[in-house]
Amino acid sequence: GAALDSVYFRLFPNKPSYGSELTFRKIIVSETEPTLDYQADRTALAISLSQPLEIGQAVDVHMEYDVSVPLDNARGYGTFNYQNGVLLLSNFHPMVAVYDADGWNLSLAPDYGDPIYSETSFYTLELTAPQADIVITSGSTLGKRENEDGTVTWTCVSGPMRDMMVVVSDRLSCSSTAVGFIRVNSYYLPEHKETGETVLGYVRNGLRAYQQDFSAYPFAELDVVEAPLTAGGMEYPGLIMVAESQYQAGGEYLEFVTAHEVAHQWWYSLVGNDQVNQPWLDESLANYSNVHYYDYVYGHSRSELAFQNYVRSRYQKALDLGHDDIVNQPVSAFSPEDYGYIVYGKGAVFLYELRQQLGDERMLAFLRAYLADRKYKLSTPDDLLRVAEESTGEEL
Numbered sequence: 213g214a215a216l217d218s219v220y221f222r223l224f225p226n227k228p229s230y231g232s233e234l235t236f237r238k239i240i241v242s243e244t245e246p247t248l249d250y251q252a253d254r255t256a257l258a259i260s261l262s263q264p265l266e267i268g269q270a271v272d273v274h275m276e277y278d279v280s281v282p283l284d285n286a287r288g289y290g291t292f293n294y295q296n297g298v299l300l301l302s303n304f305h306p307m308v309a310v311y312d313a314d315g316w317n318l319s320l321a322p323d324y325g326d327p328i329y330s331e332t333s334f335y336t337l338e339l340t341a342p343q344a345d346i347v348i349t350s351g352s353t354l355g356k357r358e359n360e361d362g363t364v365t366w367t368c369v370s371g372p373m374r375d376m377m378v379v380v381s382d383r384l385s386c387s388s389t390a391v392g393f394i395r396v397n398s399y400y401l402p403e404h405k406e407t408g409e410t411v412l413g414y415v416r417n418g419l420r421a422y423q424q425d426f427s428a429y430p431f432a433e434l435d436v437v438e439a440p441l442t443a444g445g446m447e448y449p450g451l452i453m454v455a456e457s458q459y460q461a462g463g464e465y466l467e468f469v470t471a472h473e474v475a476h477q478w479w480y481s482l483v484g485n486d487q488v489n490q491p492w493l494d495e496s497l498a499n500y501s502n503v504h505y506y507d508y509v510y511g512h513s514r515s516e517l518a519f520q521n522y523v524r525s526r527y528q529k530a531l532d533l534g535h536d537d538i539v540n541q542p543v544s545a546f547s548p549e550d551y552g553y554i555v556y557g558k559g560a561v562f563l564y565e566l567r568q569q570l571g572d573e574r575m576l577a578f579l580r581a582y583l584a585d586r587k588y589k590l591s592t593p594d595d596l597l598r599v600a601e602e603s604t605g606e607e608l
Contacts, residue, residue: 216265218249218258220316222330224303225279226254229288229323232280234306240274252318256309279304288323289443291453296440301378302448303328310486310590319488324551325543326487328375332588335370337378344382348399350450351376352432370450371431372588374484377448379437387412391419395433404438404459407466411436411454414467418474421508422501425576426478427583434477436470444469447476447498468502468522475501483586489542491551493591496539496559499523503564519564526557540593570604578603 225232239246241259249258265271281301285293291302310317310329321327339347340363347353351370358364370376384399387409396415400408415436423429431450439446441455444465452473458466479497480487487494502523506515530536530553537550539559546554567575581603586595600608 213267214311215267216261216311218260219265219271219273220251220309220311220318221257221259221306222303222309222318223255223257223306224327225292227288227320227327228253230292230303231282231285231287232292234277234279236275236277238274238276242271252320255320256316256318257306258316275306277306286442288327289446290439290441291446293440296456297381297383298440299380300439300453301380302446303375304378305376307375308333312486312590317486319486319542321488321543324548325491329486329488330374330484331590332372332374332484334372335368335376337368337370337376338365339368339378339380340365341380342382345380346382346384346386346399348379348381348384348397348435348437348451349376350378350448373449374481375448377451377453379439379451379453384437389413389416391416391423391429394419394429394431397433397435399435400438400459401456404456407459407462408438411438411459411466411470414470415452415474417509418471418505421471421505422475422478424508425504426501426579427482427587429477430482434474436473445473447473447480449477449481452476464518465522468518471502471505472498475499475505478583482588483583484588484590485592486590487543490540490593491543492539492555492559493593493596495555496563499556499560500563500567503567519560523557523560523564526553527561528557529553530557566600566608570606574604 223234224230225234244262247260281294284295291300293300307330310331317329335351341347343362343364347366349368350373351368354367354369356364356366383401385402386397386399388395388397389412398408398412419429435451437453438456438459439453441453444458445454454470458469475498480494485493503515503519506518535550537554539554543551578600582599585599
């Protein structure tokens, strides 16, 4: 919506919690070397343009860079890390920053919370890895080429996605199933084969439940990966990760976490939002969506029990501690504990009580309308309220 004198990229490996560094060897824009301006603790880079980029025009940016991956990195949920033979490459490449109503958004989350605020893009990825490794990505593998040096080059592409997650390992086993034409893959450590196949069932049930209640899943496959995370799970378009510690513990909470991450395929992947400054928009919706999962799989009584145990009880802890707070705040406004209590707990309780007020059918109609209105776009709390009032005909 405006002519641009420069383009901003986010460099998340330079975020302190990633424990890494991204350094450029070369940047070429339209055959010239641009002026570079690092900002936001070197997690943002402004690249100057020799001519303003007018509305509707395009520009090619060629980058060559090195990025190191830390070993046993427990900070920042551990999503950029090499540990126990599993390589996790979250946000490893420069990503175009979001240009919103206030201009280029360069907000930086603390170590907890999700750091990414991104537009939807298409990805093509060629990745060369040792022959014994498997490569798991947000997209789909088009082919593999064996090289003379014994490595293999994987070619992967994606539909419209907010970011591209990559996992590389020679340790993971795989079990697969299908939901209609969607291939569902569960990758797990061999010693957790039984749990890995159980998790596969959770993902299959989540896809069925959310497709029935929200909208069709838009990609050809969905992967779930057992990973050495410090968080319970982590979401990416077309790929979710669940912590190795959850596989070791088992139990119903593993199912709850998996269903929550699957719900992010709708609330984050399809409908995006500023996860740094308004994290409740996707996290509260994903936690509330577990109600739909348990309703579909087990029925209303079990759904009520799961919501009480894993959602309402979280908010109750905040009340017991005197830590009640406003939901619509940045990640940095909360302590790590209160972030869970309020964003995951109170926000989901609000949506649950909205459902009780509106009734099941009108709540579903609202959520479907919200998806249709904001699909592949970025949403704000004002968008959520606007669509809710339009779809219900009520002042909310």
